[in-house]
Amino acid sequence: MADKNKKRDPMPPPDATPEEIGEFWDTHSLADYWDETHEVEFQVNLKSRQNLSPDETEAVKQGWQKLKELIQSLDEQHKGQKKGEPFEELVAKLLKLLLEIPFVLAKSGTQPSGDARSMTGEVAIQAKNYSNRKEPRDVEIIGDIDIVNENLQDLQVYVLVISRNISAQLLDKLEIKKKNTGLDIVTLELSDELSDLGALCVTYWEDICHFFDLSGANPEFSDWVQIAKNQSQTREKVKGVRKKLEEGIQTQRHVQKDVEKYLLERFNSAEGFNPISLSQAIGREKESQISDWWETEGAPICCLEGEEGHGKSWLAAKWINSIREKENIVTFWLDSRDWRDAKSIFDLLYSCFNLIYPSYEEGKINKLRNKPAKIWRKTLIILDGVNERNAIEAAQRILAEYFRNDESEWRDRIRFLLTTRPLDDYPDFERYLWSKCYKISVDPFNDAELEAALNRQGLQLDDLPDSLKAEVARIPRYFERCIELRDELGYFD
Incomplete structure (x- = not known):
């Protein structure tokens, strides 16, 4: 008190x-x-803003209509005043504010990279300012996408901004184009009510109002802008626009991070199916041969071939761990149990993404598996254990599809690294398919590799009995077993 x-x-x-x-x-x-x-x-009488009176509803609608008129007349207002297209500049400014990334405006005239693009070339903007009396030309819009896609190698997201409603027919065509190209095609439209473009304009009004001639605008319009800006529906609309743009832009980066997380766990385990613990791996001379293959043009598929226990999987794992640090690639690792039932490369890509994303995200997986062939610059898929679980049949289906013709959509962007025992004696072995692969033989440890493996255990070459030194200890898997038995029994002999 x-x-x-x-x-x-x-x-x-x-x-x-x-x-x-x-x-x-x-x-x-x-x-x-x-x-x-x-x-x-x-008593307090709180009136919900979700239930506006007829007069308020009409006032809100008139506000959106006025904004639409201002936007559609933008190019006409500035005609003859300066170079450039104000509507294109407005859209680029809005997306810069929304995504916090700069955009480069294209010069007037031919615009093979779109009206504007991000500095990285991952995002292209095509801005179409139509009046209500002018219908969008679907053929022109679809053709623009093809031109931009050809000229921007790193394009991930194509943003189509139209200052009117987008027809259902055009949306259907854009969906087909999205499927065929792998692009994220994001549409922003403008209407007489709350819309994507309208929501962005009122949200960033202070930053973009100078684009418009407001001399004839009703003073109440400015008040309406502030009210519309603060409405929950507007905030949700802007949030949705940001989400669908960012999802497309960050797709490859997000997948790379998720794959790295998976591989970190996969390559640091001493348990489970075919365990690989890279912390125990030593450098192998064959790593340089894999690097030579990677730099070789016209050799998209490499096959590491060796007898049981020669360390094929460990060699592949160690090499891809180093290449991921040097190059901007997406790398997938599939054990034989993960890919043995694949009927096609498309099936294989589903398995790749299904390893890092749960099955209930099937929509996301189906969307992503279009991107390695269509969008991403380079993807590497490791198929481990061709000789296991009848995976050879799936491998030969994949090779046949991959090499079917020189124009295969997979050839430019996806490469494979396979591990297997010698396959010559397998039934139905299709030699002509495997002859197209870059073959690297994986042998037992040489003297330097054996010594390095021993040093990692605090041992010298002379510590090994001659009975192990000659052959058994030179096979990586058997060497590991020898060390386990030595630790258990206290001696080698």
């Missing part, structure tokens, strides 16, 4: 302004004035 004898500042008088009252209570506690308070009763 407050001390009545304590000297207190007087409370603000009844005629004090809200600011004065606020300043007072910012520095004083109600507990010190509790004895001066008394109970009151009052």
Whole structure:
């Protein structure tokens, strides 16, 4: 309870302004004035903004209509005043503010890279300013996508901005184009009500209002902009636009991070199916041969071939771990149990993404598996254990599809690294398919590799009995078993 004898500042008088009252209570506690308070009763009638009156609904609609008129007349307003297209500049400015990435505007005339593009070339903008009287030309819009896609190698997201409603027919055509190209095609439209482009404009009004001639605008329009900006529906609309743009832009980066997380766990395990622990791996001379293959043009598929226990999987794992650090590629690792049932490369890609994303995200997986062939510059898929679980049949289906013709959509962007035992004696072995692969033989440890493996265990070559030194310990898998038995029994012999 407050001390009545304590000297207190007087409370603000009844005629004090809200600011004065606020300043007072910012520095004083109600507990010190509790004895001066008394109970009151009052009613509050909170009117939901979700249920507007007819007059308010009409006012909101008129605001969106006015904004649409301003946008559609933008190019006409600036005609003859300066170079460039104001609508294109407006759209680029809005997306820069939304995504916090800069965009480069194209010069007037031929624009093979779109009206604007991001600095990285991952995002292209095509801005079409149509009046209500002018219908969009679907053929022109679809053709623009093809031109931009050909000229921007790193294109991930194509943003089509139209200053009117987009027809269902055009949306259907864009869906087909999205499927055929692998691009994320994001559409932003403008309407007489809350829309993508309208929501962006009111949200960033202070930054873009200079684009418009507001001399003839009703003074109430500025008030409407602030009201529309603060409505929850507007914020949700902007949030949705940002999400669908960012999902496309960050797709490859996100997948790379998710794959790295999976591989980190896969290559640091001493348990489970075919465990690989790279912390125990030594350098192998064959790694340089794999690097030579990687730099060789016209050799998209490499096959590491060796007998059981020669360390094919470990060699492949160690090499891809190093290449991922040097190059901007997406790398997938599939064990034989993961890919043995694949009927096609498309099936294989589903298995790749299904390893890092749960099956209930099937929509996401189906969307992603279009990208390695259509969008991403380079993808490497490791198919481990061709000789296991009848995976050879799936391998030969994949090779046949891959080499079917020189124009295969997979050839430019996807490469494979396979590991297997010698396959010559397998039934139905199709030699002509495997002859197209870059073959690297994986042998037992040489002297230097054996010595390095021993040093990792704190041993020297002379510590091995001659019976192990000659052959057994030179086979990586058997070497590992020898060390396990030595640790268990206390000696090699």
